[in-house]
Amino acid sequence: xxxxxxxxxxxxxxxxxxxxxxxxxxxxxxxxxxxxxxxxxxxxxxxxxxxxxxxxxxxxxxxxxxxxxxxxxxxxxxxxxxxxxxxxxxxxxxxxxxxxxxxxxxxxxxxxxxxxxxxxxxxxxxxxxxxxxxxxxxxxxxxxxxxxxxxxxxxxxxxxxxxxxxxxxxxxxxxxxxxxxxx
Numbered sequence: 001x002x003x004x005x006x007x008x009x010x011x012x013x014x015x016x017x018x019x020x021x022x023x024x025x026x027x028x029x030x031x032x033x034x035x036x037x038x039x040x041x042x043x044x045x046x047x048x049x050x051x052x053x054x055x056x057x058x059x060x061x062x063x064x065x066x067x068x069x070x071x072x073x074x075x076x077x078x079x080x081x082x083x084x085x086x087x088x089x090x091x092x093x094x095x096x097x098x099x100x101x102x103x104x105x106x107x108x109x110x111x112x113x114x115x116x117x118x119x120x121x122x123x124x125x126x127x128x129x130x131x132x133x134x135x136x137x138x139x140x141x142x143x144x145x146x147x148x149x150x151x152x153x154x155x156x157x158x159x160x161x162x163x164x165x166x167x168x169x170x171x172x173x174x175x176x177x178x179x180x181x182x183x
Contacts, residue, residue, distance in 0.1 A: 031112070031114060031169065032165055032166065032169055034160055034165070034166065035111050035114070035166060035169055036111075036112070038108075038111050038122065038157060038160070038161075039107075039108045039109075039111030039112040040108070041108075041157075042104045042105070042107040042108035042111060042122070042125075043104070043105060043108035043109075044108075045079070045101075045104040045108075046101045046102065046103075046104035046105035046107075046108060047101075047105075048075050048079075049075065049076075049079070049097055049098075049100055049101035049104060050098070050101045051071070051072070051075065052071070052072035052073075052075035052076050052097065053072065053094055053097050053098055053101065054072070055068040055069055055070075055071045055072035055075075056069045056072035056073070056094065057094075076097065077136075077146040077147075078146055078149060078150060079129070079132075079150050080129060080132045080133030080136050080146070080147040080149075080150030080151060080154075081096075081097065081100070081129075081132050081136075081150075100125070100128075103121060103125060104125065106118075106121065107121045107122050107125060110122075114169060114170060115170070116170050116171060118170070119161060119166070119167070119170040119171070122157065122161050123158065123161055123162075125154075126154045126155075126157045126158040126161065127154075127158065129150055129151075129153075129154030129157075130151060130154045130155060130158065132147075132150070133147040133148075133150045133151035133154065134147075134151065136150075137151070
């Protein structure tokens, strides 16, 4: 009977402190639909450029214009990247298309995850697309109309990525998401 009423049969190490505040993660804003769309378009562009390079690498008799390389040539024309073709050696041009495909795939993944570097990469790829489409229009007079869709799409992407909605998603979504302290 000598026990105090404040003692219990549980050990003190198993009880929770009474004054602790619950840790609540701050919600992140949802990804805008336009960014989701651009992520899908970037992934699709990377895949199409890889298909273009692969189809150009398949040997065809008597030349590439009669085989699967024609598919790759059309893809590159429609993207507007044929503008650089007249200024680059063949192997360097193929290497550039492979690098662009990898960069598009990286941009698509970065768009989905909301990375800041993806915004910069998206702006850079759009500027390269604009420059290449203009160069294709100037240098490939017989195929200048093929560069128009690439030019329009890259200009729209450039405009969208510079809107406050897109910039806020990439640059302000992590503001205040430092270490969770419970304060």
